Amino acid sequence: MVPRTAATQDDLRRHNRARLLRRLHEGGAASRSDLVAFSGLNRSTVGVLVSELAEVGLVTEVAGSAGQVGRPSLMVQPAADSAVVLAFDLRVERTVVALVGLGGNVLVRKEQRHKRTSYTPHAALRNVVTLTEQMLRQAPAQASWVGIGIGVPGIVDHADSRVRLAPNLGWADVPFGDMVRESLGAQYGFIPTVAISNDADLGAVAEHVRGVGARNRNLIYVSGEVGIGGGIIIDGRPMAGAGGYGGEVGHMVVNPEGVTCRCGAQGCWETEIGRDAILAAAGLGGDQVEVADVIAAASSGNRKAQAAIDAAGEWLGIGLANLVNLFNPEVIVLGGHLRLMFPLVSGTVFRRIHYALPATREQVRVEVPALMGDSTLLGAAETAFEDLLSDPIDVLSRSHHAVAS
Numbered sequence: 564m565v566p567r568t569a570a571t572q573d574d575l576r577r578h579n580r581a582r583l584l585r586r587l588h589e590g591g592a593a594s595r596s597d598l599v600a601f602s603g604l605n606r607s608t609v610g611v612l613v614s615e616l617a618e619v620g621l622v623t624e625v626a627g628s629a630g631q632v633g634r635p636s637l638m639v640q641p642a643a644d645s646a647v648v649l650a651f652d653l654r655v656e657r658t659v660v661a662l663v664g665l666g667g668n669v670l671v672r673k674e675q676r677h678k679r680t681s682y683t684p685h686a687a688l689r690n691v692v693t694l695t696e697q698m699l700r701q702a703p704a705q706a707s708w709v710g711i712g713i714g715v716p717g718i719v720d721h722a723d724s725r726v727r728l729a730p731n732l733g734w735a736d737v738p739f740g741d742m743v744r745e746s747l748g749a750q751y752g753f754i755p756t757v758a759i760s761n762d763a764d765l766g767a768v769a770e771h772v773r774g775v776g777a778r779n780r781n782l783i784y785v786s787g788e789v790g791i792g793g794g795i796i797i798d799g800r801p802m803a804g805a806g807g808y809g810g811e812v813g814h815m816v817v818n819p820e821g822v823t824c825r826c827g828a829q830g831c832w833e834t835e836i837g838r839d840a841i842l843a844a845a846g847l848g849g850d851q852v853e854v855a856d857v858i859a860a861a862s863s864g865n866r867k868a869q870a871a872i873d874a875a876g877e878w879l880g881i882g883l884a885n886l887v888n889l890f891n892p893e894v895i896v897l898g899g900h901l902r903l904m905f906p907l908v909s910g911t912v913f914r915r916i917h918y919a920l921p922a923t924r925e926q927v928r929v930e931v932p933a934l935m936g937d938s939t940l941l942g943a944a945e946t947a948f949e950d951l952l953s954d955p956i957d958v959l960s961r962s963h964h965a966v967a968s
């Protein structure tokens with residue numbers, strides 16, 4: 564009986580330590596009293612757990628401002644330079660990378676353009692490895708590198724980090740997680756947590772953890788890039804579906820008479836509101852043209868550009884009304900070019916959402932991301948921190964020499 568009880572107590576302590584660190588990482592600095600209230604643990608237990616986290620450098624205690632009565636209380640805060648992750652947002656024509664510290668602070672951020680046609684899985688891998696090296700050189704000297712999170716515009720098998728299909732990159736069945744692990748292992752003699760996820764799923768995670776949906780349990784993030792992606796949080800948890808592929812709202816068929824999609828179906832939502840569709844309708848094309856250019860053209864009086872934005876606004880509203888009826892979300896977050904378009908078409912969008920059932924539409928609000936263009940990037944950072952947040956001291960001890968190499 565004795566060993567079993569000891570093991571159980573050890574597990575419990577590990578679990579509570581993880582809960583406190585996650586609270587600090589997601590919610591920011593808190594006093595010991597806040598942590599007592601949050602955790603339901605007694606004061607001395609919280610004190611012991613905070614000391615353990617402080618001993619390994621994951622948190623620090625600093626003097627807070629004085630309350631109305633008594634001396635200022637100590638604030639426990641996550642130490643941004645104790646543990647870092649690399650976050651990647653691999654887009655069809657752009658790579659964004661960030662070095663992110665514990666607590667979610669972006670320490671270094673960089674963006675690079677690439678050609679869609681030449682961004683093969685091996686080119687992407689070389690890109691990831693090179694940028695990893697550059698970013699780690701800028702990491703704080705004492706930081707441990709605990710993980711790498713990568714968002715891709717495609718569907719990902721979470722069991723083996725395989726990209727099943729990224730139609731706009733032309734990738735099919737790519738074992739990208741294994742490729743990254745192998746390369747990093749060979750280079751550093753150490754493999755951090757590697758998490759590969761769908762870009763819109765990550766956008767949903769970030770907006771749910773530290774964005775406009777931080778107080779909501781039901782959120783849908785719709786990303787507007789070359790394609791249209793969706794990430795759905797139901798009752799506080801990401802909706803995965805049987806294989807982890809749920810939420811592909813871009814391939815919801817909205818116009819059976821529409822054009823053929825890259826997925827092979829006809830009239831998918833992304834063939835009406837995806838970037839290529841808007842550029843084509845506006846009569847603009849070329850490698851460097853973005854939806855922002857169509858918006859600029861429309862606002863300077865270009866009628867064709869205005870008509871393209873108006874039409875996309877109608878289809879955006881039609882698709883959102885379907886999502887409102889299906890999922891009863893509290894908030895829908897519009898990312899990518901939908902974020903830029905929304906202020907111009909919000910009247911149309913709300914008129915279309917009005918066709919959703921009253922009980923559901925009355926509960927929904929439509930927002931642009933609080934994290935602006937970085938929702939996917941910061942969601943990737945969250946997935947990279949996941950192992951550390953589940954078992955802080957153990958994971959830290961396994962990765963402490965990573966950055967020095």
Ligand SMILES: [Zn+2]
Nearest residue numbers: 814824826831
């Ligand atoms: Zn499709």
